[in-house]
Amino acid sequence: MPTDPAKFKVAKEVSRKDILLCLARVPETKRLFAGSSDGCVYHFDLAEEKPEPVAMEGHTGYVTGVALAGKQVVSGAYDGQLIWWDAESRAKVRGFKAHDRWIRNVVASRDGKLVASVADDMVCRVWDAATAKLKHELRGHEPMTPNHFSSMLYACAFSADGSLLATGDKVGHVVVWDVATGKSLATLEVPEVYTWDPKARIHSIGGIRSLAFSPDGAQLAVGGMGKVGNIDHLEGKARVEVFNWRKAERVAQFSGDKGKGLITHLVFHPQGDWLLGAGGDGKGLFMFFDVASGKVLREEAVSNHFHKFALDETGTRIYTAGHNKLSVWEAAA
Amino acid sequence: MNSHFCGSSEHDVSRRAFLRTLGAGTGLAASGIGAVHSFAKPALNDTLKSSGNSVILLWLAGGASQLETWDPKPGRPTGGPFAAIPTSVPGVHISELMPQMAKRMKDICVIRGLNTKNGDHGGAAQLMMRGRADEPSLRYPDMGAVLARELGRADSKVPDYVSFYAASEGRDFSRQGSSFLGARYAPMKLAESMVPPNLKRLESISEIDHLSRAELQQLINNQFIAGHGTGPVKSHANAYARVHGLMSSETLFDLSQEPAKARELYGPTLFGEQALMARRMVEAGVPFVRVSRAWWDSHGQNFETHQEMVPELDRVMSALHDDLKQRGLLERTLVLAVGEFGRTPAINASLGRDHFANAWSAAMFGCGLKPGAVFGKTDKDGQTVIEDQVGAGELFATVLAAIGVNPKKEYHVGARPIPLVNPGIKPITQVLA
């Protein structure tokens, strides 16, 4: 992926009636698994001229997380269930109630051996990908906000080498965990992404919606939306902060210039020198950040709101799951 | 604990006991200030039936989503991410965000067929508060003013109509007013503070002097009023005559008088505190209390907003229900939870829902209602009402009828009779006891 893509355009679009909330890509292919608002996981092969989605039924409620772990796909939804599927046959392998409340994200370690799920029961659970055995229950987030309302645990991310796991919640609290032991290594506070309105509307909006470790694991990027006046809309500036988490030191902060809304997914470039974030308000947003200089390289506003995206190996192709659409974008010099 | 049914002697005794705790009567008997000359006595008919009853309106300002509360459509494209849960009424499901109310559903009435056609905050708030749209030359009194007049007592030492609206958003939309019923029935509005202003005697004047001063003013007034006895003139004297009674209700607004257990029941949020206040008021005989929980207008992030706010509503409404029941007040109190409209079944790109008045819900429990009744049905996606559609007028008439006020009663503006509800509007008998 070039550092500053001069061109950025849509290559393919699949219109949908539902909302695609998450996706996972099978490496070296154009095949994707996407979680839908209709409770299904859909398989798409975008190599096809007209991709025919295959529905994998099993969840009730929005499917908010889907991850590829080895030869299996693991999905999580608002029904609190995690379901394992065979990536080739798409058959359901197992499914069980993994959380008391609504699952917000499911991620897999790069080596495919571990799966982590976060939910609004404020617990992150780490599972053996092959056996679905529970390895850790990570509790580091308060169930209630300081304003006495129930909180949400939105985001989690593994480091590239799988040794670290980060979790982030509604009020801007981040915990970095040691995967082997399940112990908390560090905590960070990112209060800017949580707007509590005590005066006009007496409720809140925002939260940490995305997390990403730099390739060397030393930095952690946190994404959400900056402070906003009118919490009825996502009209605050998109916001990303990057920390040297071991020192609990913030090394960069980025605020959207034109870009408004949440950053719901963050990915570091494999070389680690810049960062890609996507999300939006009612419209969609791509932002390219240069961590070293602390500058926003590029803001790309598009018409449809994104929830998650996946980069391919060349780094020039981005697959996005969003509101009523699945799209493929080409970024070239 | 016997049931304190309407008119029972136990009921009166417990009410008097509560009033004593307010410290009412200090110095007043001694001061010799006599009974207020009531300016407008409520009609003698129906007074016995309705007197002593109260209404608490939980006003869901901004428009709460019926799909995330009383009329969920899980699994449908319009349903959103939350599931529906069974309730204590077989066959009736509500949103999983309201587990406590689900348990109490046997006591609750739900109206699912509201179609009020007005999706504008101000206009819709006005419509719901007054039960009808104003005419260009006639503003109707709102529910609080009407009930203050019908249920209130002329010599009352507590306010007749109290309204809390703590948030700043939408406060001006609240559209409250007594219109032609006059300032006597205007709401006592509490916004920034939980305590009405000017209730406390200033330090700089003693209690005796405060009363004597008022007496002196009355003496001076008597001569003037005797020769100039028009409506507005008399209202001035009446307003001052109510001052000391209202001042003595100051403790009503002091939440620290409630034991910790009561406060825990309602929870630590402002909405909970104000609902507890409402119970105190109703217990003391205030006929109408509106507690506004603003602001539900989730154009973006509807599910996050409702995930945050609906459980609070669930807790507060359940607390009110249990608290009123335990104190024997449920038979004479009606609690209504409604906003100015509902929210669209369609979900927008910010994961929000917009204004929607074509098919939405209200819920209520208490005095005069048939517990567990569900009236009205919407289609599978919640887009239209397919059975038993009702409007603002019917809801208004139902509250009146349940609380013991005849909806067909008329006021008069000049020569023109004004019925409490427009002709042809009937209460929903299917939810009345």
Add this chain to the structure above:
Amino acid sequence: MISPRKRIFISALAGFFTAGSSCAFAASPAPGSVTFFEEKIRPVLAEHCYKCHSAKAVKLKGGLRLDHREGLLKGGDTGPAIASQKLEDSLLLKSLRHPDKDLLMPPDGQLPAEVIANFEKWVKAGAPFPDATASAASAKDAKPWWDAVAEKDLLPADRAIHQVVDHYVAAKLAQSKAKPAPAASDANFIRRLTLDLAGRIPTAAEVRAYVAATEPDKAARLVERLMSAPGFVRHQVTEFEWLLTEGQGTGFRDYLTRAIGEGRRWDRVFKEVLTADAATPETKGADAFLRSRAKDLDKLVTDVSVRFFGVNISCAQCHDHPLVPAWKQDHYYGMKSFFSRTFEHGDFVSERDYGTISFKTTAGETKQARLLFLSGDAVEEPPAPEPTEPQKKEEKRLLEETKKNKQPMPAPKFSRRAQLAEASLKPGHEGFFARAVVNQVWLRLFGHGLVMPVDQMHGQNTPSHPALLQWLARDLAQHDYDVRRLVRGLVQSTAYARSSQWSEGARPDAGLFAVAQPRALTPQQVGASLQFAVTSPDAFKPDAMPEEREKFIEQVERTGQGWASSLERPGDDFQVGVDEALLFSNNDKVQRELLALSNDRLLKGLLDLKDHRELASAAVWNVLSRPPEPRELQVLADYLDKRSDRPTEAVRQVVWSLLTSTEFRFNH
């Protein structure tokens, strides 16, 4: 018993006829009038009698027709319904009263007592029955009341206003056999006049001087003095600002101050407000009226109709009025057409060259609206074709350009809005405008309009004094729409100067003007008056130069305006809320601002008076603007005597009781 549903229907029908009256002071028609018949008799006959006793009856019962006068006189099998020799014995009344079971009418239940009473009144007045047929269509042809007042029957135009007022008021009083109240005392009169002309109470010195004055024309001189003072303009501006914009719209007050200060003719003010040329310095701010309403044309039409013509035709948006011929949908949309090309454009209000509106009638047909004034006169206009594409493009360009440069759009060649001003002021057609101004000013000074409610000045709502209203309207139009002159004339009438006190039995109907109405002070009057009441008499420096005095007066007024925002503007059937009583009883502001002990304050001066009776007297003079009565002097002095251990507090409390008294709160 009438079924509740029927009762509601009768009531609704009756209510409909008063066309949505919101005021408690509805004009009560005389039993012999057409209005009385149409409102109170015909609807009852239609609902309860015509099923069996009219042309529409399937089977005519008892041979009796009640749908025209002949039928009543001829009667049926049992005899004439109306006994013209002895009206009280009329069979019609007997049957309604139900003394005889065989004669019960209506057969399904006796009518309510009030309705029977109306029939008795009507029969005793001679049972007038309009010649037209029994259907509502006859009412549609009913002429407006002003057509029934012949110009030649009016008093001559050269009479003085106050004489004319007294003439007509006295005539009606004589008819009604009500005795008018005596004239208000001098102290009472100067207080009332100062409040009405200067928006404040008079100082004690002003009252004393007036009471002591001996000139036979002292009242007229007082009027002149007050009307030449700057306070007069300030107060008129406040009142007209409230009437027209309720205080909204920046710049409007400044415009009104200029216009009223110069004595600009009111028709010119009307034109300026309607055509809103923001560019010229003379009319700067006049556009505030339009600007705050341009977004909602329906509101604009209704507001213009109500505030300038006294006519609320908003119900005609959806249907014709069954009884008021001038309130058809055609009229509503005709009026709206004057504004349909107006639109908001940045900081300005602009108007297009083209565009017509259409509407759907209750019959379902779509009609195109044409310019139609309330009088029913259509206005000719040149054809205005829809613009061509290039014209639209040019317009769009111009819109963007002017918006960017913060300029108004160029005025259209033919301005529909300006036509409204023309149509409404055309000689012979200026009645609506002139009558509305007269009624509004009358309402303000007398507390009860000649037409009530004031937004129902349509042809079927007869004023209490039709000839008087016509004369005053004609007089205004013929004298350059000089509102100042009108005010001067009205306040010099005997009717205006009557006492407001009435101690024998029920007060007479307000529309007789037999006794003055107590009127709640406006918030501005309260604020100013409170300040005047607590300012030491010495501070007014009677020997100072007039300019200095006037400046001081203005300053005192302004100081009091903080109170105005806590109070509600009185409307129809105003009631004081308990909030106000609590505010004055417990708010620190009273102590700090009104009961302070600084040198220029009343309290300081009072505390120097050792004699309690003298003290009490001074307090009453200053606050209530009159000499105290012996009884109250005694009560106040006793109060002070009993508290000699805390004299400051006692005086504070005495002054408080006067400041918060009902008497103070009202203009009486």
